[in-house]
Amino acid sequence: LAEESSISSSVRKCRRAVSSRKAAMASSCFLPCSVLVAVLVLFSVNAAEAAIREYQFDVSGFAATPARRPPLICLILFSFKYKAYVKRAIDSATTYNRLNELGMQCNAMQVQMTNVTRLCSSKSIVTVNGQFPGPTVFAHEGDLVVVRVVNHVPYNMSIHWHGIRQLRSGWADGPAYITQCPIQSGQSYVYKFTITGQRGTLWWHAHISWLRATVYGPIVILPKPGVPYPFPAPHKEVPIMFGEWWKADTEAVISQALQTGGGPNVSDAFTTNGLPGPLYNCSAKGGIMRAC
Numbered sequence: 001l002a003e004e005s006s007i008s009s010s011v012r013k014c015r016r017a018v019s020s021r022k023a024a025m026a027s028s029c030f031l032p033c034s035v036l037v038a039v040l041v042l043f044s045v046n047a048a049e050a051a052i053r054e055y056q057f058d059v060s061g062f063a064a065t066p067a068r069r070p071p072l073i074c075l076i077l078f079s080f081k082y083k084a085y086v087k088r089a090i091d092s093a094t095t096y097n098r099l100n101e102l103g104m105q106c107n108a109m110q111v112q113m114t115n116v117t118r119l120c121s122s123k124s125i126v127t128v129n130g131q132f133p134g135p136t137v138f139a140h141e142g143d144l145v146v147v148r149v150v151n152h153v154p155y156n157m158s159i160h161w162h163g164i165r166q167l168r169s170g171w172a173d174g175p176a177y178i179t180q181c182p183i184q185s186g187q188s189y190v191y192k193f194t195i196t197g198q199r200g201t202l203w204w205h206a207h208i209s210w211l212r213a214t215v216y217g218p219i220v221i222l223p224k225p226g227v228p229y230p231f232p233a234p235h236k237e238v239p240i241m242f243g244e245w246w247k248a249d250t251e252a253v254i255s256q257a258l259q260t261g262g263g264p265n266v267s268d269a270f271t272t273n274g275l276p277g278p279l280y281n282c283s284a285k286g287g288i289m290r291a292c
Contacts, residue, residue, distance in 0.1 A: 134217030
């Protein structure tokens with residue numbers, strides 16, 4: 001019994017020694033690892049701020065794409081909300097490759113009510129970031145696109161990326177009640193998809209009720225970095241969006257059509273990039289279209 005007690009005591013001492021050694025090793029590793037993580041975070045922040053500072057100059061047209069860029073790009077779409085200096089940077093230069101240089105900093109598409117005047121009268125319409133039509137989305141083939149949509153309007157909302165091949169990302173396609181529940185007022189939803197095997201000009205729009213009458217905008221998919229255009233590279237591109245304008249509230253127009261079983265009332269004007277053109281009353285001279 002004395003021998004067994006001695007052996008048991010030795011085993012306990014050995015276990016305590018091993019535990020102490022493990023704790024010491026964990027403690028000795030924790031500090032360097034913490035320092036390493038802190039250094040990496042600091043480096044990332046400094047690199048992002050450096051990119052932002054570099055971004056703060058005016059450019060025009062579409063500059064050549066940088067040779068180096070992250071393999072997965074989260075495009076910064078539509079607006080910055082919290083960082084004033086980042087917002088100034090975005091406002092001063094909107095070229096797609098400069099947005100890409102800022103890396104994986106994603107931001108929100110703000111769906112909000114905006115007062116707009118057309119055909120001698122004003123009304124409040126649903127817009128993205130207060131723009132009608134909405135902003136142009138630029139991406140490269142192969143880019144990972146991440147968009148957070150925040151709904152500030154009293155209607156349910158969803159966004160469809162028209163023509164984008166949703167390969168293994170069907171939940172990002174956008175049709176309400178089909179691939180997703182609609183985004184309720186005051187809520188948000190994150191769309192995440194990769195541009196695979198596509199180049200060209202498409203468009204995005206609301207995909208619920210008749211909100212697409214005012215919630216829409218272009219998508220421009222450029223070749224992969226380093227891949228030339230299949231034609232001479234353009235000096236500048238101007239997306240052209242054709243639409244319609246109703247003086248009445250478009251939700252009321254479609255509601256009346258559904259109740260009566262007839263077609264919706266004809267629009268009051270056709271628009272090019274949101275403008276009716278000089279042949280309509282109260283249209284500015286030369287106001288046929290503007291860049292999206």
